Amino acid sequence: MKVFEHMPELEGDEMQYINRLLNDMPEDKIETFVRVYEARRKDPILLLILALIGFFGVAGIHRFFVGHIGMGILYILTAGLCFIGTIVDMINYKNFAFEYNRKIALEVKGELNL
Template sequence: MYNSPFMMLPGISPQEFSYLRSATTGLNERELNGFLMIYQSKRRNPDDMLLYCVLGFFVPGLSRFLVNQIGMGILYFFTYGLCAIGTIIDLVNHKRLAIEYNERMVFESLQLVKIGSSMQY
C-alpha cells in the first residue's frame, strides 16, 4: 500500500485509494503512469474543497463551478448560495462533493488512457 503511486496524491482517503486500485486493475505500467498524470491534473483535494466552500460565502457558487456543476454554480451565484443555506450545506458536505467529482474524473481519465493506448497500436 505504501509503495503505491496513488499515495502521492494529497489528501487521499482510504475510500478513494480502494476505488483507484479497483478501477486501474489491468493497466500496464505505461497506462498507469498516463492515468496518474491525467487524474492528478483533474482531481480535487477534499481539504481544498473545504477552502473553496468557505470562499463560496464571498463568491457564491465557486465550489459548484470547480466540480463542473455549472448550472448549480449559476443558481448559487444569482441567489447568493440559495440565501447562504446551500453554501452552508456544501460546507458540511465538502468531502462528498470532492469524492463524487473525483470518481467522475477517474472514469474520464481511464477513457482518455484507453483511447491513447488504442491509437498507438
Template structure:
C-alpha cells in the same frame, strides 16, 4: 514500482480513493497505469480546497465550489442567490467531502476511458 506504490504517489490521496482506484485500475498494464496517474492527478480535486471555496461563499462569492467541480449551472444559481440564501452553502460545507469524492470518481472514469481508448 508496483501498482499500489504508483497510485500512492498521487498527492493527497485518501484511503477510500486509493481503494477505488486500485479496483478501477486492476487490469491496466504498468505503462497504462502511469498514464492514468498522470492524467488523473491533473484532474482530481482536494476536499480541503473545496471546503475553502465553499467557505468563501459566506463572503458574497457563493458558488465557487460548484464552478471548480464543473457544475457551472449550479455555480451561477448559487452566485445569483447567495448560495440559496446561504442554506445551500451550509449544505455544501457539510457535504464537501462527498461532493469531492463524486467528482474524483468521475474524473477517474474519464481518465480510464482516455487511457484504455488511446485518447
C-alpha cells in the same frame, strides 16, 4: 496497494475506488493514468476553501470549480441558497469532491483505452 505508492495524497473511498480501477493494469499504464488523473482531479480541501469563500465573498465558486455551472449561477443569485446550500456543501465537501474525481477517473481510463 498500488495506488498508495503513486498517489499518497489519496485517502478513504477515493483510494479504494482508484485501486479497484487500476487493479488489472500493467505498471506503465498505471503511471500514465496517475499523471493524467493527478492533473485533472480536484482536491477536497480546495473545494472546502472555495465553499467557505461563499460566506465572505461570492457564493457558488466551488460549484463552478467542479463544472456545475447552473448551480453556481443559482448560488450567486440566491447567496448560496440563503447560505443553507453552502453549509450543506461544506459538510459534504469530501463526497462532493469524490463524485467529481470518480467521474474524472473514468474519463481518463476511457481516454487511455485501458
